[in-house]
Amino acid sequence: MPRRSTRLTFAVLATGAGVFSMLQSLIAPALPTVQHALHTSQSTATWVMTAYLLSASIFTPILGRLGDLVGKKRTLVGVLVVLTLGCLLAALAPTIGVLIIARVVQGIGGALFPLSFGIIRDEFAASRVSPSISNLSAVIAAGGGVGIVAAGPIVSALDYRWLFWIPVVIVAITALIAFRYVPESPSRAEGRVNWLGAALLSGWLVALLLPLSQAGNWGWTSVRVIGLFAAAVVLFALWLLAEARSRHPLIDLRIMRLRAVWTTNAAGLLFGAGMYALWSFLPGFVQTPRSAGYGFGASVTSAGLLMLPMLIAMFFSGVLSGRLEPVVGAKRLLITGAALGAVACGILAAWHEQQWQVATSAGIFGLGIGLAFASMANLIVRSVPPEQTGAASGMNANIRTIGGSIGAAVTSVLVTSRLQPSGLPYASGYTHGFALLAVLLLGASLAALLVPALHGRHATAGVVRASDAPALAQTTAEAEPVTSG
Numbered sequence: 293m294p295r296r297s298t299r300l301t302f303a304v305l306a307t308g309a310g311v312f313s314m315l316q317s318l319i320a321p322a323l324p325t326v327q328h329a330l331h332t333s334q335s336t337a338t339w340v341m342t343a344y345l346l347s348a349s350i351f352t353p354i355l356g357r358l359g360d361l362v363g364k365k366r367t368l369v370g371v372l373v374v375l376t377l378g379c380l381l382a383a384l385a386p387t388i389g390v391l392i393i394a395r396v397v398q399g400i401g402g403a404l405f406p407l408s409f410g411i412i413r414d415e416f417a418a419s420r421v422s423p424s425i426s427n428l429s430a431v432i433a434a435g436g437g438v439g440i441v442a443a444g445p446i447v448s449a450l451d452y453r454w455l456f457w458i459p460v461v462i463v464a465i466t467a468l469i470a471f472r473y474v475p476e477s478p479s480r481a482e483g484r485v486n487w488l489g490a491a492l493l494s495g496w497l498v499a500l501l502l503p504l505s506q507a508g509n510w511g512w513t514s515v516r517v518i519g520l521f522a523a524a525v526v527l528f529a530l531w532l533l534a535e536a537r538s539r540h541p542l543i544d545l546r547i548m549r550l551r552a553v554w555t556t557n558a559a560g561l562l563f564g565a566g567m568y569a570l571w572s573f574l575p576g577f578v579q580t581p582r583s584a585g586y587g588f589g590a591s592v593t594s595a596g597l598l599m600l601p602m603l604i605a606m607f608f609s610g611v612l613s614g615r616l617e618p619v620v621g622a623k624r625l626l627i628t629g630a631a632l633g634a635v636a637c638g639i640l641a642a643w644h645e646q647q648w649q650v651a652t653s654a655g656i657f658g659l660g661i662g663l664a665f666a667s668m669a670n671l672i673v674r675s676v677p678p679e680q681t682g683a684a685s686g687m688n689a690n691i692r693t694i695g696g697s698i699g700a701a702v703t704s705v706l707v708t709s710r711l712q713p714s715g716l717p718y719a720s721g722y723t724h725g726f727a728l729l730a731v732l733l734l735g736a737s738l739a740a741l742l743v744p745a746l747h748g749r750h751a752t753a754g755v756v757r758a759s760d761a762p763a764l765a766q767t768t769a770e771a772e773p774v775t776s777g
Contacts, residue, residue, distance in 0.1 A: 298416050301474050302424055305408040306431040307466045308372055311459050312401040313435025314442075315379075316344070317571060319395075321443040321592045322452045329452060332388040335509045342505045343392045347399025349501055349693050350494045356406030356686030357542050360481040360679050364414065365474050368407045372467035375401035376460055383456035394456075405432065406686035409673050413681050414477035422622075423614035425673060426666035430610020433665045437603030437658070440575060444593030481679035483540030490542050492531035497690070499524035504697040508704055543683050552675035553684060555743040556626070560668050560688050561695035562736035563630055566637065566729040567661060568696025569703040574640075575599065577722050578650060584712060586719040588647055601651050605658030606665075613666040622667040622674075623743045629664030630737035633657050637730035641723050660733075668692075671743060699732060 319326070319340060327337040359367035378397030385391035412424045446454050503510070503517040510516050535541040548554060575595045580587025590598065613625050636657035643649045668688060676684040706728060707721040 298420065298424075300469070301411065301415060302428070304466055304470045304474055305368075305404075305411060306428055307462065308368070308375075308401075308470070309404045309408050309428060310431045310435040310438075311462055311466075312375065312398075312404050313432045314439040315398055315401070315459060316348075317436045317439030318443050318455050319344075319439075320572070321440065321575060321596065322447050322455060325447055325452045326388075326391070330385075330388045330391065336388055338505075338509070339392050340388075340395055342502070344395040344399045345505060345693065345697065346498055346501055347396045348402030349399075349497045349690055351400045352402035352406065352690050352693075353493065353543060353683055353686035354485070354490050355400070355403030356410070356682030357481075358485060358682075359403070359407045359410060360479075360682040361483065361485065363476050363480065364407050364410045364682065365470070365476040367403065368411065368474065369467055369471045371401055371403045371407065372463055372470055375404075376463045376467060379456045379459045379463060383453045383460060402689065403686065405689045406682040406684075409669055409685045410479075410678075410681040411474065411477055413673055413678060414479045415475060421673070422617050422670050425669045426614030426617060427611055429666035429669045430607050430613075430662055433610055433661045434603055434607040436571065437599060437606055440571065440599045441596040441603055444591065444596045448593060479678040479681075486535070486538045486540050486542040489531060489535050489538060492527055492534055493542060496524045496527035496531055497694075499527055501694065501697050504701045507701055508708070512705075543687055544680055547676050547680050547684055548687070550675055551742075552671055552744050555739060556668055556671045556675075557688055557691045559626060559630065559664075559736045559739040559743065560692045562732050562739060563633065563664050563668075564692030564695030565699030565702075566633055566733040566736065567657075567699075568693075569699035569725075569729055569732075570637065570657065572700045573703055573707060573722070573725060574650070574654070577644070578647075580716060584714065584716045584719070586644070586722070598647060598651050599654055601655035602658035602661070605655045606662040607658075609659040609662030610666050611662075613663050617667065617670060621745055622670045623740060623745050625663045626667035626671065626740040626743065627737050629660040629662070629667060630733050630740055632660030632663070634730045634733035634737060636660065637726050637733060641726035641730060644722070644726075664736075699729065703728060 323337050323340065326332075326340060327334055330337075355367060355371060375398060378394050378400070381397060382391055382394035385394055408428055409425060412428065413421055416424050443455065446452075446458070499520045503520040507514075507517050532545065535543060535545050548557070575592075577586070578588050578590045578595045578598050579592070581589045588594075609629075617625060636653045639653045639656070640650070644653075669685065672685050672688045673681055703725040706725045707717045710718050710721060712718060
């Protein structure tokens with residue numbers, strides 16, 4: 293039962309997670325400005341994004357597991373303090389190297405997602421868990437949209453450094469309130485951090501994501517790219533072996549084999565591929581000069597405003613999903629969300645000559661993001677034992693990120709495979725890219741069909757489903773018994 297104000301706890305969690313989500317996309321539109329201000333090359337400036345991606349991918353599941361072990365509130369406060377320091381360092385960074393280091397520090401904030409979901413599960417009344425997770429997911433999804441929309445006005449009115457000064461103030465206040473008012477969760481996992489598993493997990497994630505993000509600069513057939521992909525395969529196999537043999541695995545592979553978990557993760561991989569790729573390439577499309585035969589020659593600010601329907605729609609649908617989930621079930625919401633994303637990208641592939649067409653597609657896509665984010669979080673949280681919440685939800689966030697890297701890399705190949713004499717892509721590149729994203733999101737919707745129904749009237753938050761309990765019991769003697777209510 294909740295011991296303190298859950299409203300204040302939710303406000304703290306939503307603020308921290310929302311700011312981190314905003315930082316994911318806030319810097320992307322300002323990269324040319326950063327490149328010019330810090331006197332660096334375009335290829336070096338891209339490391340501002342790559343460093344953040346790699347850091348978040350590594351620390352999200354590791355710190356999510358640490359929260360399960362030593363306390364979610366304690367870990368949450370520590371992560372908020374580190375995120376504040378990372379933003380402060382970025383705001384003061386005199387060189388691109390220091391800014392890249394600051395982004396590595398900021399990436400540690402990725403642990404806010406699994407920690408927040410775990411605290412909600414532990415502290416909120418069972419009837420409030422699903423709506424609260426949906427609302428938090430809406431904030432997380434909308435945070436990415438806020439970054440795209442707000443970057444232009446902030447840079448134009450102030451300076452790119454204010455992209456970090458503003459979060460410094462917000463996150464610092466949030467950390468103080470969290471320390472004073474957020475209760476420590478009573479649910480703790482037994483064991484310790486498997487540092488070998490953490491090292492191997494970090495190794496294969498870096499070996500996979502680094503070439504995906506840098507292949508455009510290095511070349512897909514370069515020795516570095518092929519070598520890193522090979523290393524990723526080897527390290528992934530070693531990680532699986534180490535986790536399977538460990539008494540205290542970082543990521544319990546037996547939990548990951550639960551049908552509700554692996555099917556949701558499969559849908560998350562494909563959905564992440566479509567979502568992050570669209571976020572990466574749609575602003576560039578609308579900023580392309582009309583002389584290229586497409587695009588609208590929009591400024592960074594105007595491009596952000598075209599994304600505003602997406603921001604509004606994703607927040608609205610994310611909040612609405614909390615009311616719909618007890619009625620229709622998280623599975624159907626995930627199917628619908630992915631399908632809406634596929635429809636939006638299909639519309640973009642066929643019709644993108646007018647700004648209203650892009651804005652309408654963005655709005656439809658936003659509806660899909662809100663539904664999908666909330667339903668994936670609910671499916672994961674409600675399908676694993678309480679002591680596995682942080683690790684399992686952290687891996688789901690990671691898998692979406694991996695999907696996003698793959699989707700962005702493949703879309704980049706399609707968009708930039710043929711260039712005009714001016715150096716700009718042909719319109720057909722974007723058309724093929726949007727069509728690919730529609731296929732990926734349709735695949736996410738089909739994958740969601742395999743998710744077992746987890747209906748709000750038949751399952752309580754924080755309980756392993758009865759249909760999955762035998763599978764879990766067969767693989768671990770420590771499986772939590774299924775309860776009802």
